[in-house]
Amino acid sequence: xxxxxxxxxxxxxxxxxxxxxxxxxxxxxxxxxxxxxxxxxxxxxxxxxxxxxxxxxxxxxxxxxxxxxxxxxxxxxxxxxxxxxxxxxxxxxxxxxxxxxxxxxxxxxxxxxxxxxxxxxxxxxxxxxxxxxxxxxxxxxxxxxxxxxxxxxxxxxxxxxxxxxxxxxxxxxxxxxxxxxxxxxxxxxxxxxxxxxxxxxxxxxxxxxxxxxxxxxxxxxxxxxxxxxxxxxxxxxxxxxxxxxxxxxxxxxxxxxxxxxxxxxxxxxxxxxxxxxxxxxxxxxxxxxxxxxxxxxxxxxxxxxxxxxxxxxxxxxxxxxxxxxxx
Amino acid sequence: xxxxxxxxxxxxxxxxxxxxxxxxxxxxxxxxxxxxxxxxxxxxxxxxxxxxxxxxxxxxxxxxxxxxxxxxxxxxxxxxxxxxxxxxxxxxxxxxxxxxxxxxxxxxxxxxxxxxxxxxxxxxxxxxxxxxxxxxxxxxxxxxxx
Ligand SMILES: Nc1nc2c(ncn2[C@@H]2O[C@H](COP(=O)(O)OP(=O)(O)O)[C@@H](O)[C@H]2O)c(=O)[nH]1
Ligand SMILES: [Mg+2]
Numbered sequence: 001x002x003x004x005x006x007x008x009x010x011x012x013x014x015x016x017x018x019x020x021x022x023x024x025x026x027x028x029x030x031x032x033x034x035x036x037x038x039x040x041x042x043x044x045x046x047x048x049x050x051x052x053x054x055x056x057x058x059x060x061x062x063x064x065x066x067x068x069x070x071x072x073x074x075x076x077x078x079x080x081x082x083x084x085x086x087x088x089x090x091x092x093x094x095x096x097x098x099x100x101x102x103x104x105x106x107x108x109x110x111x112x113x114x115x116x117x118x119x120x121x122x123x124x125x126x127x128x129x130x131x132x133x134x135x136x137x138x139x140x141x142x143x144x145x146x147x148x149x150x151x152x153x154x155x156x157x158x159x160x161x162x163x164x165x166x167x168x169x170x171x172x173x174x175x176x177x178x179x180x181x182x183x184x185x186x187x188x189x190x191x192x193x194x195x196x197x198x199x200x201x202x203x204x205x206x207x208x209x210x211x212x213x214x215x216x217x218x219x220x221x222x223x224x225x226x227x228x229x230x231x232x233x234x235x236x237x238x239x240x241x242x243x244x245x246x247x248x249x250x251x252x253x254x255x256x257x258x259x260x261x262x263x264x265x266x267x268x269x270x271x272x273x274x275x276x277x278x279x280x281x282x283x284x285x286x287x288x289x290x291x292x293x294x295x296x297x298x299x300x301x302x303x304x305x306x307x308x309x310x311x312x313x314x315x316x317x318x319x320x321x322x323x324x325x326x327x
Numbered sequence: 328x329x330x331x332x333x334x335x336x337x338x339x340x341x342x343x344x345x346x347x348x349x350x351x352x353x354x355x356x357x358x359x360x361x362x363x364x365x366x367x368x369x370x371x372x373x374x375x376x377x378x379x380x381x382x383x384x385x386x387x388x389x390x391x392x393x394x395x396x397x398x399x400x401x402x403x404x405x406x407x408x409x410x411x412x413x414x415x416x417x418x419x420x421x422x423x424x425x426x427x428x429x430x431x432x433x434x435x436x437x438x439x440x441x442x443x444x445x446x447x448x449x450x451x452x453x454x455x456x457x458x459x460x461x462x463x464x465x466x467x468x469x470x471x472x473x
Contacts, residue, residue, distance in 0.1 A: 016412045019384040032445035076406050090333070095366045097379065104375040110382055115363045117333070 003031060007038045013076075013137045015110060020319075022112055025129040036129060043135035044265065046078075047252060050160025052122060052146040052185075057166040058100040058192040059145050062231035065241045069104055069182035070141050076108045078134030078142040082123050085115035092116070094146060102233075110134060123144035125279075128159055128272050129288075141225050157185070158271035161264050162251045164244075166190045167206070169198035184221055187251050188243060192228035203227060219258050221251065334458050335385040339367035339376050341404075342394035342407065349422065349443075350391040357446035357454070373400060379406040380416060386458050387417040389450075395426045405436045417457055422447065 001009075001017065005242075009017035009216035017075030021039070023031035049066070061313045063079060070077050093281045103109040113131055119125040123146055126253045146156050157163055163184035189210075191203055214222060228240035228245055235241055255261040289295050301307040333435075338354045347369050354364045365448050367376065372457045381387050392400055401420065408414050420432070421441040429440050439453055 016381055017383050023335075023384045085363075086358070089359050089361045091361040092363045093354060093358040093366060094363060095368075097365060098368045101367065101371075101375060104378050111362075113365050113383060115333070 003035050003038075006035055006234065009111035010039065010133065010136050011042055011138075015137075018133050018137050020111070021133055022126075022130050025126040025133070026114065026117070026124070028126075032129075033276075036132065037228075039132055039136045043132045046286050047141045048131065048159060048161045049141065049143045049248060050146065050156035051143060051166060052110050052156050052163065052168030053148055053190075054168075055148040055191075057148065058230045059148060060096045062166065062190060062192060062228060062244070063145055064099045064102065064239075064247065065230055065235045065238055066143060066216040068098065068107055069241060069245045070168060071103075071106065071146070073215055074108075075109075075140040076138060077108070077144070078131075078137070079111040080114060080130050080134070080142065081111065081145040082114045082116055082127060082147045084121050084147045085117045086297055087118065090117070099269065110139060113297045116147050122148075122157045123159070124274070126269075127155070128275070129158060146174075152221045155271065158267050160256060162187050162248050164248075166192050167202070168193040169196045169202045171300050180276040187221060188244070188247050189223055191227045191238075192224055194239065197231045199227060207266050219279055221254055221260075281321070285316060288320055304327070312313075333391050334362040334387070334391060334454060335365065335383065336362050336387045336443075337367065337383060337385045338367045338389045338391075339371040339378050340391045340393075341371045341373065341376060341400050342392060342396055343370060345369075345393040347391065347429065349393075350389075352452060353389060353391070353421065353447055356451060360451040362454070369410070372439070373403040373407055377404060377411055377413055380408070381411045381413050384393060385416060387419065387454055389419050389421065392422040392424060395423070396420075397429055401432050401437050408436075418455070419450075419453070421450075451456050 006017050006021055010021060021032065021035060025036065051063055053059055059077050062079065063081075067079065079100065083094050083096065085092040094113035094115060096324065097104075097113060099218050100111050103111065112134075114122045114124040114127060114130065125146070127144065131144060143157060144160055148286070163186050165188070167189060172266060177290060189206055191199060191206065193199070197244055203225055210223055210225070222249055226240055226244045228238070228244055230238050230241070232238050248289070298307065298312045302309060302312065336357055338350050338352045338357070339394075341354070346380060350368070351366070354366045358364045365379065366386060367379060376388065376390070388404070390400070397420065397463070400420070404418065408416065408424070417438045418436060419439040419441070420437055422438055423443060424432070432440060
C-alpha cells in the first residue's frame with residue numbers, strides 16, 4: 001500500500017488501512033511519521049474519554065456499556081485498550097477484548113489493543129498516534145483504557161478531554177492516597193462495583209474529599225462521584241451506566257461552554273510535541289554518534305575522571321543542535 | 328533506524344462447546360516468549376475472529392478447535408481472511424484435529440496443525456521462524472541503544 005493510498009483509505013474509514021498504520025506507529029517505522037503528517041490534519045474533532053483505575057476495577061466492563069450507549073446515539077466509537085508489557089520478555093497478554101466481543105461485528109466500533117512496550121505513564125508510546133488515526137477514520141468518540149498498574153498514569157490526563165477514574169469499595173488506602181490530588185486526576189470518579197460492601201461509606205468519603213478540596217471559583221468543574229455496577233453482560237441489568245453517560249455529556253458541554261476545551265487541546269499538543277522531540281533528538285544524536293567511536297571515548301574519559309556525563313551531553317548537544325534561540 | 332517488529336498473535340477458541348484451557352496455556356507461552364497476544368477466549372465465530380484479526384493487524388491467528396467442526400471452521404475463516412485483506416496472516420490450529428483431516432486443511436490454507444500435548448516451545452519456535460524472528464525479544468528503544 002502506498003502512503004497516499006493509505007491516507008486516502010483511512011480518511012474513508014477503511015479499517016484495514018488504519019490497522020496497518022497503527023502497527024507502523026507502534027513499530028516506530030520511519031514512514032509512519034510521514035504518513036501521520038497527513039493524518040494529523042484530519043483530527044481534533046472527536047470526543048476523547050479516558051478511563052483509568054487499578055487493574056480489575058472494571059474499566060473494560062464500563063467501556064463495554066459505554067460503547068453500547070454511544071451506539072444508541074448512532075455515534076461511531078473507537079477504543080484503545082492498553083495493557084502492560086512484561087519488562088522481561090517484552091510480550092503482553094492483551095485480554096480486554098474479551099469484554100468487548102459484543103461489538104466485534106459492529107462496523108461502527110473499532111477496537112485496538114496495545115502493549116505498553118516499556119513506556120511509562122499508563123499508555124503506550126504510540127497511543128496518542130493511534131487515537132489520532134481513530135479520529136481520522138471518523139470515529140465520533142474515542143475511549144482510551146489505561147493499563148491500570150499504578151498511580152502515576154498521567155498521560156491520560158493530557159490526551160483525554162473527559163477523564164474517568166474508576167475506584168471500587170474496599171480500596172481505602174488508595175482512596176486516602178488520591179484524596180489530596182483528586183481534583184487533578186479525574187473529571188468523574190466512578191465508584192464501580194457499587195454492589196459490594198462498603199460502597200456507601202466510600203461514596204461519602206469521596207464526596208467529602210471533593211468538597212474539602214473545592215476551590216470557590218466559578219466556572220470550575222467539580223468532579224462528581226458516579227456509582228455503577230458494570231458486571232452484567234446486559235446493560236439493562238447494570239446500574240449507573242446512563243447516569244455515567246449523562247455526566248460525561250455534561251462535562252463535555254461544560255468544556256465547550258467555558259472554552260476550557262481549547263486548553264485541553266493545547267495540553268494534548270504540548271504532550272505530543274514533547275514526545276516527538278524527545279524521540280527525534282535522541283535518534284538524531286545516537287545516529288550521529290554511531291560508528292564514530294566517540295561514545296566509547298566519552299565513557300573512558302568519564303571513568304578516568306577527566307570528564308563527567310553532564311559536560312559530555314552539553315558538548316554532544318551543542319554539536320547536534322544549534323544553540324541560537326528560534327526566532 | 329531499524330526497529331524489531333513485535334509479533335502479534337490472535338488466539339481464539341471457535342465453537343460453542345468445550346473449554347479454553349489449552350488456548351490459554353498457548354497464549355501465556357507466546358506472551359512469555361515476547362509476543363503480544365490478543366486473547367479472545369471462547370465462543371468465537373469465524374466472522375468475529377477475522378474482523379478482530381483485521382483490526383488488530385496480527386501476524387498470526389491460532390485457533391483451538393475441540394468440537395470436531397474443524398473442517399467447516401477453518402475453510403470459513405480462510406475465505407473471510409481473503410475477503411477482508413487478512414490473507415498475509417499465518418493461520419495455525421490445535422486442539423483435537425485427527426491426522427486424516429490435516430491434508431485437507433493444509434490444502435485449504437492452514438499453515439500448521441499442532442497435535443494435543445505439543446510442547447508450547449514448539450509453537451513459539453514455529454512462529455518465530457515463520458515470522459523471521461529468532462532473537463528473544465528486547466523492548467524497543469531500551470536495550471538496543473547501548
Ligand atoms: N461485583 C462486581 N464485579 C464487577 C463489576 N464490574 C466489573 N466487575 C468484575 O470485575 C472483574 C474485572 O473487570 P474488568 O472490566 O476486566 O476490569 P479492568 O481490569 O479494570 O478492565 C471482572 O470479573 C468483572 O466481571 C461490578 O460492578 N460489580
Ligand atoms: Mg481491562
